[in-house]
Amino acid sequence: GAGVSQSPRYKVAKRGQDVALRCDPISGHVSLFWYQQALGQGPEFLTYFQNEAQLDKSGLPSDRFFAERPEGSVSTLKIQRTQQEDSAVYLCASSLEVRGRSPLHFGNGTRLTVT
């Protein structure tokens, strides 16, 4: 498809398990972002990639969160030793350019539930 694709759509994990969330951005998009959206809240920034370089990870809530984009296209967000407070929708977004008026295109997210 032409949009940002995320998988899985839903993930249920037991507390303490590790999870990996995948994002396929729009082909050719340089910038890739991960956001976390808690229930009833707006998306909150986690991390930003320009091609394969992770330029900003200031939004990652703890060192249990790790993101990579090794070849500058697909990205994976990994959460180790999941906790209940990690339950949220994780949104991936991509944009064509680094700066300028390049809109963010969001995927439909992965809803993570930690039990």
Added chain:
Amino acid sequence: GQQLNQSPQSMFIQEGEDVSMNCTSSSIFNTWLWYKQDPGEGPVLLIALYKAGELTSNGRLTAQFGITRKDSFLNISASIPSDVGIYFCAGLTPTGANSKLTFGKGITLSVRP
């Protein structure tokens, strides 16, 4: 950190009515964006504003970038049932590249037929 304030949390209107939503901030932004999110989907960009004072329309939607760069509003005219959803404002800081969009908490709009 930076916060965008959207209120009320929910709005209920009759089909055909106009509705206006506000977004305010204590910080200056150099870009304001309005997104709509439907259940189970990601936010979709409605309107982008790049200059203080700018007024931009997209069909039945009109948005303005406040002169102080600390606020924006979105108007929806002649509402229809498919306008139902959550409306988020988002701001980009002057020092930001394309990163760190700050989102408001959103306003849930309900449209009664």
